[in-house]
Amino acid sequence: MTYTIGQAARMFGLPVSTLRYYDREGLLPGMERRSGARVFGEKEIEALRVIECLKASGLEIREIRQFMAWTVEGPSTYPQRLALFQARRKALEEELGQLRRMLDMLKYKCWYYETACADGSEERVGAMAPDRFPPEIQALYDSAHSVG
Amino acid sequence: MTYTIGQAARMFGLPVSTLRYYDREGLLPGMERRSGARVFGEKEIEALRVIECLKASGLEIREIRQFMAWTVEGPSTYPQRLALFQARRKALEEELGQLRRMLDMLKYKCWYYETACADGSEERVGAMAPDRFPPEIQALYDSAHSVG
DNA sequence: GCTTGACCTGAAGTCAGGTTCATGGTCTAT
DNA sequence: ATAGACCATGAACCTGACTTCAGGTCAAGC
Numbered sequence: 001m002t003y004t005i006g007q008a009a010r011m012f013g014l015p016v017s018t019l020r021y022y023d024r025e026g027l028l029p030g031m032e033r034r035s036g037a038r039v040f041g042e043k044e045i046e047a048l049r050v051i052e053c054l055k056a057s058g059l060e061i062r063e064i065r066q067f068m069a070w071t072v073e074g075p076s077t078y079p080q081r082l083a084l085f086q087a088r089r090k091a092l093e094e095e096l097g098q099l100r101r102m103l104d105m106l107k108y109k110c111w112y113y114e115t116a117c118a119d120g121s122e123e124r125v126g127a128m129a130p131d132r133f134p135p136e137i138q139a140l141y142d143s144a145h146s147v148g
Numbered sequence: 149m150t151y152t153i154g155q156a157a158r159m160f161g162l163p164v165s166t167l168r169y170y171d172r173e174g175l176l177p178g179m180e181r182r183s184g185a186r187v188f189g190e191k192e193i194e195a196l197r198v199i200e201c202l203k204a205s206g207l208e209i210r211e212i213r214q215f216m217a218w219t220v221e222g223p224s225t226y227p228q229r230l231a232l233f234q235a236r237r238k239a240l241e242e243e244l245g246q247l248r249r250m251l252d253m254l255k256y257k258c259w260y261y262e263t264a265c266a267d268g269s270e271e272r273v274g275a276m277a278p279d280r281f282p283p284e285i286q287a288l289y290d291s292a293h294s295v296g
Numbered sequence: 297g298c299t300t301g302a303c304c305t306g307a308a309g310t311c312a313g314g315t316t317c318a319t320g321g322t323c324t325a326t
Numbered sequence: 327a328t329a330g331a332c333c334a335t336g337a338a339c340c341t342g343a344c345t346t347c348a349g350g351t352c353a354a355g356c
């Protein structure tokens with residue numbers, strides 16, 4: 001199965017211009033063309049999935065280009081590619097930990113403003129010591145206000 | 149307890165220039181000064197924690213400024229603030245779901261390249277049908293290759 | 297009273313990651 | 327054979343979020 005750039009763009013929820021930009025930047029090496037038009041095959045679709053997750057892990061375009069260059073270079077670069085995925089996995093796991101703490105903060109703030117709305121004032125909830133919060137809220141508060 | 153801009157910057161792992169930029173952009177309204185120098189009190193530290201998590205949820209600086217304007221405006225904006233936190237909570241939960249799928253892809257790729265390294269070639273692992281993967285890898289693969 | 301280090305300002309500069317524009321080619325259906 | 331919906335290009339442009347710079351203030355320690 002192959003796709004046009006428009007179909008691939010819809011599959012990934014990206015503008016066509018972004019896919020062309022990725023190609024220009026060397027993120028889709030060796031793509032086939034039919035009368036000038038790019039042909040997205042299974043290889044390119046998998047490349048887009050990889051781009052998606054490498055980007056999500058915080059990698060920059062130029063580093064993704066480096067990875068794609070390694071895939072072109074062949075088996076001698078397996079160790080680099082493995083090391084890259086291991087490093088990005090670690091980075092993303094740490095990022096997820098941070099984001100869970102951010103989410104706890106948002107949940108705490110939801111409770112805070114629900115309470116303030118109900119009271120018509122922040123006075124009571126703002127003056128309340130954290131150890132008087134409901135237990136599940138206290139856990140959110142602690143997570144959101146813990147060190148680093 | 150109060151802090152200088154340098155101390156606050158260290159607390160949040162941010163450059164001093166970023167805190168000044170936030171102040172300039174209206175993200176730290178009504179901050180006290182002592183002979184010209186900004187004084188970061190509990191209010192500002194909590195504001196920085198809120199900025200941190202609103203940013204993490206995908207909010208732009210100008211939208212965070214809007215929120216800070218609401219906190220200055222008083223109790224009449226509790227409903228807007230609550231709605232904002234609820235919306236950002238939802239957005240971040242969805243983002244976390246996406247990132248977990250990205251992490252599954254990274255884990256799958258780690259396994260893929262571990263196997264390729266061990267084999268000295270991608271041939272075997274690349275030709276293997278997903279239903280022949282080890283069960284835990286199959287779960288990662290399915291998660292990473294499921295519809296958006 | 298002078299040096300040092302940390303603070304201040306407004307204006308300009310930087311960078312990544314796209315996006316837009318002007319112009320033109322190619323297919324498919326009517 | 328013409329319209330409409332795709333596709334293409336290079337170059338210029340844009341945006342958000344900082345960062346840097348030049349020049350100045352202030353408090354503390356020697």
